[in-house]
Amino acid sequence: xxxxxRSFYVLAGFFCLFLLFLYGPTLTIGLLSFQGPKGGLTFPxxxxxxxxxxxxxxxxxxxxxxxxxxxxxxxxFMVMMTTVVVSVMAGLAxxxxxxxxxxxxxxxxxxxxxxxxxxxLGVGLIFNQLGLKVHWATSGFGSQLTWTLPFGLLxxxxxxxxxxxxYEEAARDQGASSWQVIRHVxxxxxxxxxxxxxxxxxxxxxxxxxxxxxxxxxYNTLPLEIFGMTTNVTTPVIYALGTFTTLFSLIIIGLFLxxxxxxxxxxxxxGSDAGKAL
Amino acid sequence: MRTPRNIIAYxxxxxxxAVLLTFLIAPILMIIVVSFWGATEFSIYPxxxxxxxxxxxxxxxxxxxxxxxxxxxxITWVFTLSIGFTVAYFLAFHVRTQVMQTxxxxxxxxxxxxxxxxxxxxxxxxxxxNGIANQTLISWGVIDEPLEWLLYSDFSVxxxxxxxxxxxxxxxxxxxxxxxxxxxxxxxxxxxxxxxxTLWHVIVPLTKPGIMIGTIFVVTLVMGxxxxxxxxxxxxxxxxxxxxxxxxxxLQYPSAAATAVVLLCTVLLVIGILLRFVNIRKEL
Numbered sequence: 001x002x003x004x005x006r007s008f009y010v011l012a013g014f015f016c017l018f019l020l021f022l023y024g025p026t027l028t029i030g031l032l033s034f035q036g037p038k039g040g041l042t043f044p045x046x047x048x049x050x051x052x053x054x055x056x057x058x059x060x061x062x063x064x065x066x067x068x069x070x071x072x073x074x075x076x077f078m079v080m081m082t083t084v085v086v087s088v089m090a091g092l093a094x095x096x097x098x099x100x101x102x103x104x105x106x107x108x109x110x111x112x113x114x115x116x117x118x119x120x121l122g123v124g125l126i127f128n129q130l131g132l133k134v135h136w137a138t139s140g141f142g143s144q145l146t147w148t149l150p151f152g153l154l155x156x157x158x159x160x161x162x163x164x165x166x167y168e169e170a171a172r173d174q175g176a177s178s179w180q181v182i183r184h185v186x187x188x189x190x191x192x193x194x195x196x197x198x199x200x201x202x203x204x205x206x207x208x209x210x211x212x213x214x215x216x217x218x219y220n221t222l223p224l225e226i227f228g229m230t231t232n233v234t235t236p237v238i239y240a241l242g243t244f245t246t247l248f249s250l251i252i253i254g255l256f257l258x259x260x261x262x263x264x265x266x267x268x269x270x271g272s273d274a275g276k277a278l
Numbered sequence: 279m280r281t282p283r284n285i286i287a288y289x290x291x292x293x294x295x296a297v298l299l300t301f302l303i304a305p306i307l308m309i310i311v312v313s314f315w316g317a318t319e320f321s322i323y324p325x326x327x328x329x330x331x332x333x334x335x336x337x338x339x340x341x342x343x344x345x346x347x348x349x350x351x352x353i354t355w356v357f358t359l360s361i362g363f364t365v366a367y368f369l370a371f372h373v374r375t376q377v378m379q380t381x382x383x384x385x386x387x388x389x390x391x392x393x394x395x396x397x398x399x400x401x402x403x404x405x406x407x408n409g410i411a412n413q414t415l416i417s418w419g420v421i422d423e424p425l426e427w428l429l430y431s432d433f434s435v436x437x438x439x440x441x442x443x444x445x446x447x448x449x450x451x452x453x454x455x456x457x458x459x460x461x462x463x464x465x466x467x468x469x470x471x472x473x474x475x476t477l478w479h480v481i482v483p484l485t486k487p488g489i490m491i492g493t494i495f496v497v498t499l500v501m502g503x504x505x506x507x508x509x510x511x512x513x514x515x516x517x518x519x520x521x522x523x524x525x526x527x528x529l530q531y532p533s534a535a536a537t538a539v540v541l542l543c544t545v546l547l548v549i550g551i552l553l554r555f556v557n558i559r560k561e562l
Contacts, residue, residue, distance in 0.1 A: 007473065011368040015382070018365050021441065022389050025400035028410070032403055042403040043410060086293045093290035104291055107298045109558070113494065113549050114302070115502025117522055118538050122305020125312055125531060142301040149294060154558075178286065203391040210505060214526065226395050230509065242396040249392045257384070 026246060033239035041236060052240035065225060065241065071136055072222035076206040078141055083148040083201030084194055090149075091156025092182065112150040116210030119143050124214035139215040144205045151204065152197045159193045195260040203249060306542070313535035322531050330536035340521075340537075344544075347517040350432075350507070351500045354439040358496050359489065361440070362447025366488075367481070369448075370455035371463075383452065390445045398438050398509050405429035405437075430512035438510045443499055447492035454488030455481070490556040494549055501545050 032039075036047030056065065094101060123143050127134045134140070163186075171185045209223040216224060222245060229238050316325040334340050365386065373379045389397065404410045405428040412424040427433055458481065466476040504519025518541045525534035 005473075008372050011364065011372055014364055015368050018361060018444075019385060022386070025404060025441075026389070026392070026397065028403050029396075029400040042406055042408050043413070086297065089290040090294040093287040093294075096287055098284050098287040098291070100295075101287075101291070104295055104298070107302060108294070109549075109553075110546070111298055111302045113498040113502075113545060114306075115498070115519060115538075115541060115545065117502065117504055117519055117526075118309060118542060119301065119305055121522065121526060121531070121534060121538060122309045123301060125308050125535070126305060129308070142297065145297050146301045149297060153294070199391070207391075207393040207395075209395060223393060223395055226393070226399075227505070227509075230395070230399060238399065242393075242399055246392050246396055250388070253388060253391055 026242075029239040030243045030246070033236055033243040035236045035239070039236060041234065041239075052236045053244070055235075055237050056240045056244065064220070065222075068220045068222045068225040069245075071219055072206055075136055075141060075144070075221060076202045078137070079144050079148055079205035080198050080201035082141075082145060083152045084198050086145075086149055087152030087156050087197055088187075088190075088194065090153055091160055092186070094153075094157065095160055108150045108153050111146045112154075114146075116147070117213070119146050119211045120214040127215075134215050134217040136212065136216040136219055136221055140212045140217070140221065143211040143215045144208050147208060147211055148201045148204045151200050155193065155197050155200070159190050163189070192260050192263050195256055195263070199253065199256040202252060206249065206252075309535045309538050309542075312532055313539045315532040315535075317530050317532045320529065322529075330532050331540075333533065334536050334540065343516050343518055343521050346515065347501055347519075350436065350439065350503075350517060351497050353436050354443065354500045355493060355496055357436070357440045358444045358447045359492070362444050362451055362492060363485075363489070365444075365448050366452035366455055367477075369452055370458075371481075386445060386448050394442055395505070395509075397442060398506060401434065401438060401441070401510070402429065405434055430510070430514055432511070432515060435507055435510045435515060438506050439500055439503075442506065443496050446495035446499065447489075450491035450495075451485055451488040454485050458484050487556045490552055491558060494552050497548060497552075498545055501548070502541070 032042070032045070033052055034048050034050070035045055035052060036049045037051040039046035090104075094105070120143065123139050124134060127139050132139075167185055167189065168181055171181050176184070207223055208221075209227060212221050212224060220228065226238070226241060226245070229241070312322070313330055314326050314328070316323050316327060316329065369379055369382055369386075373382060402409070406412075407424050407426070407429070409428070411428055412421075415421045416424065462480055462484070463476055466480045471479065501517075502519055503517065504523045507515055507517045507520055508523070518537065522534045522537050522541070525531070525537065
C-alpha cells in the first residue's frame with residue numbers, strides 16, 4: 001500500500017473536527033441531563049444524579065409527554081408503512097415513461113422544496129374552511145407524507161437506476177406474469193433498500209415539526225411538545241427529554257441497520273431461491 | 279399491448295398522485311385563493327382584493343426580511359458547501375476500504391435522523407452567557423467579559439443552520455464523487471497535473487451535479503425555515519418564514535397566505551434556475 005500523503009492527515013483532522021461539531025452538542029446535553037438536583041442549564045455539574053430523568057418520568061405538570069410520545073410513535077409507524085408502499089409503487093411506475101409522469105415528478109420535487117410552513121398553513125386552511133377538525137392522524141398524517149414520500153421516491157430512483165433488468169427479463173422469459181416478477185424477483189432484490197425507505201419514513205415523521213404545527217389539532221406530537229417546553233421549562237429536565245428521545249432514535253436506527261445487515265447476510269448465505277416461486 | 283401497461287403504471291402512480299394532490303396541490307391552491315381574501319380581527323371572509331399584496335409590497339419590513347432570508351441562505355450555502363465538499367472528498371478519495379467508508383458515511387448521516395429541535399437546544403450550554411464557549415475563552419484569557427453575540431444573534435442562527443444542514447451537502451456530493459471513474463484521476467496525474475490541479479480541473483467539474491442537488495436542499499431548507507431563526511435568535515431576528523408564522527399566530531391568514539405565495543414563487547424561481555444545471559433523476 002502506498003504511503004499516506006500529508007493531505008490525508010489534514011483532511012482526516014478536518015473530518016474529526018466535523019464529527020465533533022456534529023456530535024459534540026448532543027453529547028454535552030447528554031452529560032448535562034445527569035446534572036445534580038441543584039444544577040442548572042450549563043456547566044459546572046453540581047454532582048451526578050438521575051433526578052431530571054425521575055422528574056421526566058414522574059411529574060406530568062410540564063405537559064403530556066407520554067401521550068405525545070405515544071402519538072408520535074403511532075404516527076411514525078403509519079407514515080413509515082404508507083411511505084414504503086406508496087414509494088415502491090411509484091418507483092415501479094416511473095421505470096417507464098407514462099403520460100403525466102413528468103408532472104408527477106415535478107409535483108414530488110415541489111413537495112420536497114416547498115417551505116414546510118406552507119403545507120401547514122394550506123392544509124390547516126382547507127380543513128378549517130371545510131369545517132373539519134384537524135387531527136394528527138388525518139391532516140397531520142397527510143402533511144407528513146408530503147415530506148417523506150419525495151425522499152422515498154428519490155431512494156427508489158437510486159435503487160432502480162442500479163437495478164439489473166436482466167433478472168426480470170429472465171423471469172419473464174420463463175413465463176412469469178408481471179405480478180410474479182414483482183413479487184418473486186423485484187421485491188426480494190430491492191428489499192434491503194426498502195429498510196432504508198422505512199427508516200427515513202419513520203424518523204422523518206417522528207421528528208417532524210413544521211408540517212404538523214397547524215395540522216395536528218389539540219393533541220401534540222412529541223416535537224411540538226418539546227418545542228412548547230423550550231419556552232417555559234428552564235431546568236435540565238428538557239435535556240433529559242432530549243437525551244431520552246435521541247437515544248430512542250438511535251435505537252430505532254440501530255435496529256433498522258441490523259435488519260438490513262441480517263438480510264444481506266442471509267442472502268449471501270442461502271444464495272439461490274430457485275424454484276421457490278412455483 | 280401498450281394500453282394495459284400504461285394502465286398498470288397509472289395504478290402504481292395513483293397513490294402518490296392522490297397524496298400530492300390532496301396535501302400539496304390543493305393546499306397551494308387554497309393559499310393562493312385565501313391570499314385575496316379579507317380579514318377582520320377574529321375571522322376571515324372570501325373576497326377578491328389585492329389589499330394583502332399591496333400591503334406586503336408597500337411595507338419596508340418585507341424587503342428587509344426578504345433580504346435577511348437571502349443573506350441567511352447565501353452564508354449558510356457557502357459554509358455547508360465548503361465543509362460538505364471537504365468531508366465528502368475525504369470519504370470518497372482518502373478512505374481506502376469500503377467498510378470504513380460505509381461506517382464513516384453512516385456516522386455523518388445519523389444526526390440527520392434525530393430531532394432538529396433537540397439539536398438546536400443542545401447549543402444552549404455551549405453558547406449561553408455562562409456557556410462553555412465563554413468560560414473557555416475567559417479562562418484562556420482571550421476575553422475578559424462574556425461575549426453577548428454568541429447566542430440569540432445572526433451568528434447562532436447561521437451556526438445552527440450549518441450544523442443542521444451540512445449533511446444535505448455531504449450526501450449528494452459523496453454520491454456523485456463515488457461515481458467518478460478513477461482512471462480519469464490517474465490520467466490527470468500521469469499527464470503531470472498536481473493534486474490541486476486535479477481537484478480543480480477534474481474532480482470539481484465532475485462533482486457539479488452533486489453540488490447542485492445539495493445546493494437545492496440547503497437553499498430551500500434555509501429559505502423556508504422559521505423555527506431555527508425563531509429559536510436561535512430568541513425571537514430577535516426575522517426571516518420570511520417568521521413573518522408568515524407571526525401572521526398565523528395573529529389569525530391574519532390572508533396576509534400570511536399572500537406572503538406565502540411570494541415566498542413560494544421566490545423559492546421555485548431559485549430552484550428552477552438551479553434545475554437547469556442538473557438532471558436530478560439521472561444523478562441518483
